[in-house]
Amino acid sequence: MVEEANARMSRGAGGTLARVAAHPWTKLLLAVLAVQAAYWLVFYPNMVRWRPEERPAFVELQDVQQAALATPDKAGLAGAEFEPFDPSLRMFEKGVYATRITFELDEVPPSGLALLDNASGDHIRYVVNGEVFATPGSAEFGALTYNGSQKRIMQVAPVFLREGTNTLDSIIIFDLPREADIPPPLLGEYEAIEAAFSWTDFLFNDWRNTMIGVTFTLALLVGFAALRASERAIPAWLFLLTLSWALHALFYRWIDFPLQGFERGAAYSIIFLFMSACWPVFVDAWTEKPLRFFREAILALFGIGAAIIGWFMLVSQPIDAFTVSEEVLDQLGLVFVVATIGRLVWHFLRNPAEDRVWEAAVMILLATLIGWFLYNTWVHDTNVGVLPGSQPVLILALAVAFFARRFHLFRSSNEINRLLQAKLDLREAELAEAHEREKRFVRQQAFGEERQRIMRDMHDGLGSQLMSMLLAARRGKAEPDRVAEGLQQVIDEMRLMIDSMDSVGESLDSALASYRNRLQPRIEDAGFKFVWVNRLAGALPDYPPRKTLQLFRILQEAVTNALKHSGGTTIAVMLEPCPERRDWLCICVTDDGKGIAQGGRAGRSGHGLENMRVRARSIGAEIDYGTPETGGGSVRVSIPPYPAEEASDRKAAA
Secondary structure, three states, X not given: OHHHHHHHHHHHHHHHHHHHHHOHHHHHHHHHHHHHHHHHHHHHHHHHOOOOOOOOOOOOEEEEEEEEEOOOOHHHHHOOOOEEOOOOOEEEOOEEEEEEEEEEEOOOOOOXXXXXXXXXXXEEEEEEOOEEEEOOOOOOOOOOOOOOOOOOOEEEOHHHOOOEEEEEEXXXXXXXXXXXXXXXXXXXXXXXXXXXXXXXXXXXXXXXXXXXXXXXXXXXXHHHHHHHOOOOHHHHHHHHHHHHHHHHHHHXXXXXXXXXXXXXXXXXXXXXXXXXXXXHHHHHHHOOOOOOOHHHHHHHHHHHHHHHHHHHXXXXXXXXXXXXXXXXXXXXXXXXXXXXXXXXXXXXXXXXXXXXXXXXXXXXXXXXXXXXXXXXXXXXXXXXXXXXXXXXXXXXXXXXXXXXXXXXXXXXXXXXXXXXXXXXXXXXXXXXXXXXXXXXHHHHHHHHHHHHHHHHHHHHHHHHHHHHHHHHHHOOOOOHHHHHHHHHHHHHHHHHHHHHHOOOOOOHHHHHHHHHHHHHHHHHHOOOEEEEEEOOOOOOOOOOHHHHHHHHHHHHHHHHHHHHHHOOOEEEEEEEEOOOOOOOEEEEEEEOXXXXXXXXXXXXXXXXXXXXXXXXXXXXXXXXXXXXXXXXXXXXXXXXXXXXXXXXXXXXXX
């Protein structure tokens, strides 16, 4: 009992754990934890905040001063009044500034010194011991080269250095007024610094250049996919997101950007704000169930922020215009982060069957990084530096997930197409088999009808004729002439029956040719004159074989009746368009005999006329018989046209 109870408890606990593990929120939580762990334990320490295991020794700075300069050159340095260095964050107006440091060297390193500079500023150049060491680009306002954002390991060659006291002046130009600091650069033996920080230098420069190229290429691919996609929301916003990041990153690498000063700052701020606004809109599109007015609300906030930035940066241009823009970027950016995470949470709450947990985990990580970055810049005035190296990789991951999912759907559509094609082939085979069965049934039905007709003809014609002759013989009234005439009629009847059982061909043209060739000698042998008239302008119409056969039998019956019962001397067959319906075909069999009374009882076989009526009805034709005003007997068959498409299908099938 105890073991059974333990087993039930074990099964109960295992079942609960299985249900918890299979729950969508558990899957999402595990995916978020896995992505966060991979980022913070692997990517962040190696690609974002990589530090050498042993920090190299830096040169001790003896004195640090700073000053405002009139010109960005040695003359400006000579005329400047340097003051003690202020390390605090303060407002820099548009102008030229300098930081001067002095340091002692017991001996000049053979490879010189490495210079690491973290100072803000749009343009920076250096003067070592009164000699210009590095002058990248133009220092002229209006044509400034923006190299201040590019941080590399710079080598101060031994020729600029000397044993004893050395001086290094950093000339810093602010084209856009803003809050900043200009800390002194770090100096150290070049080979040791280069060995320790080469990976950091790669991440700050070559890696970011590569990511810019990758994201521009990615934007091109996603944009092309958006143009070709039937559902464009996801690729379109992914394209805008990727493109805005690439343009934003390009600001730090494009040192000859055509816009200067406030205009450059406005463009930078609006692109950054648009990139932040793209995230919640992209997530809303990613859910494939966009909320009403969500996108419009986000874009309205972006419009308000862009208007504020444009007013301060392009119209009023106060000294703190860029600071105001940064506050707009930080605060609205945090709103967009909250909207992004909230939209994802709401989507998973309303759609528990959602299985794209890994994509959601990547977007939550991105939102977390953006929020952390904005919070530090807004509250602590600190750039934690997590976005430049992380954001393009995560965007690339989302793009890969997008294309992988579309490739899976494309593959699924191919599988569906193959399945449908297999079902279509099976259905076509079933229809072909049913068509063959229908053809066999129609053929058997035609054989049965023909058998019935022959039996009726033998019974009504041959049977009655021979029975009459037999009765006459038994009563002793069989005169030789009448017997000979009766036998001749029986022989003619048998010939007609044999002819009726022979094939007439499948077309009306061949059937009528056979009809004329067979009956004309018989008619003329019987002492009748035969007349054949064709008033049709073109070729004979095309009818299916069964209709042609029935028409042949009707004409055959009409001639037989004329031979047997008309008592005339001429039989005429005439083909012409029906006078009242020109697209119908009329075939008339006439004679100059004693005529046909209505009801078929004036000397003509009632069974023969009834057979013709039944045959005509079976093929949709109309039949009229009687005595025209000119005298004699007349049988006219009117046949409707055969639909052209059915005729073409029959020819194709043949």
